[in-house]
Amino acid sequence: xxxxxxxxxxxxxxxxxxxxxxxxxxxxxxxxxxxxxxxxxxxxxxxxxxxxxxxxxxxxxxxxxxxxxxxxxxxxxxxxxxxxxxxxxxxxxxxxxxxxxxxxxxxxxxxxxxxxxxxxxxxxxxxxxxxxxxxxxxxxxxxxxxxxxxxxxxxxxxxxxxxxxxxxxxxxxxxxxxxxxxxxxxxxxxxxxxxxxxxxxxxxxxxxxxxxxxxxxxxxxxxxxxxxxxxxxxxxxxxxxxxxxxxxxxxxxxxxx
Ligand code: ADP
Ligand code: MG
Numbered sequence: 560x561x562x563x564x565x566x567x568x569x570x571x572x573x574x575x576x577x578x579x580x581x582x583x584x585x586x587x588x589x590x591x592x593x594x595x596x597x598x599x600x601x602x603x604x605x606x607x608x609x610x611x612x613x614x615x616x617x618x619x620x621x622x623x624x625x626x627x628x629x630x631x632x633x634x635x636x637x638x639x640x641x642x643x644x645x646x647x648x649x650x651x652x653x654x655x656x657x658x659x660x661x662x663x664x665x666x667x668x669x670x671x672x673x674x675x676x677x678x679x680x681x682x683x684x685x686x687x688x689x690x691x692x693x694x695x696x697x698x699x700x701x702x703x704x705x706x707x708x709x710x711x712x713x714x715x716x717x718x719x720x721x722x723x724x725x726x727x728x729x730x731x732x733x734x735x736x737x738x739x740x741x742x743x744x745x746x747x748x749x750x751x752x753x754x755x756x757x758x759x760x761x762x763x764x765x766x767x768x769x770x771x772x773x774x775x776x777x778x779x780x781x782x783x784x785x786x787x788x789x790x791x792x793x794x795x796x797x798x799x800x801x802x803x804x805x806x807x808x809x810x811x812x813x814x815x816x
Pocket of ligand 2: 605
């Protein structure tokens with residue numbers, strides 16, 4: 560991959576737990592301006608792949624590159640500094656902080672603002688940029704109306720958006736989302752889809768990992784279907800919908816879910 564484009568790639572990724580190959584030789588490209596989805600039944604290896612891409616787990620084999628640079632061994636906080644932001648499958652917002660302050664945490668993670676300066680209430684150089692990034696993320700995630708509400712008072716659906724807003728406040732070029740629609744009702748899911756399309760339209764490389772096959776079809780440009788650690792099908796949603804291997808992955812009763 561030539562350096563320059565904000566493209567994240569994985570080549571030959573393997574991650575095992577004892578004798579189990581949770582991720583078993585996965586190749587994947589997450590290009591800018593697109594929504595890329597990884598789907599598959601429970602236990603397929605989606606979350607393990609996700610953790611390898613985000614830097615929370617180290618693959619046993621294979622390479623991960625970003626803008627042509629090998630980041631396979633780079634820890635998660637260093638990936639965040641490069642512009643690779645993630646959300647969590649289980650919502651992990653700070654309940655006592657306002658929505659805006661939750662987003663500020665995300666912005667400061669990227670900007671590297673001094674925690675000491677912050678605690679002492681001192682002005683810091685990154686402050687102005689942080690404020691702008693928070694405003695922008697509030698607007699993007701449609702959270703401006705609840706900016707001053709403590710996150711703990713908001714319903715789950717809104718917390719998913721807070722979590723996404725926090726990732727956006729870091730001004731990422733790659734956004735990694737683990738089951739972003741879990742716990743959302745139909746209206747909230749539609750809102751999430753529209754938001755992901757908008758983010759891709761603005762140039763982000765969006766990757767989402769999701770167990771619900773139908774859910775991703777309205778939003779993804781490219782779909783990878785995983786089963787037992789491997790990619791068994793990939794392509795456009797239409798191509799994948801008709802792919803026998805993709806269907807088998809979901810129909811196989813041993814595949815779970
Ligand atoms: P998915 O997200 O597609 O449901 P996971 O990546 O969570 O799949 O899991 C893939 C396989 O790896 C499963 O069989 C799971 O039990 C196993 N696994 C995941 N994490 C661990 C772990 N930390 N230790 C042992 N086995 C794990
Ligand atoms: Mg999972």
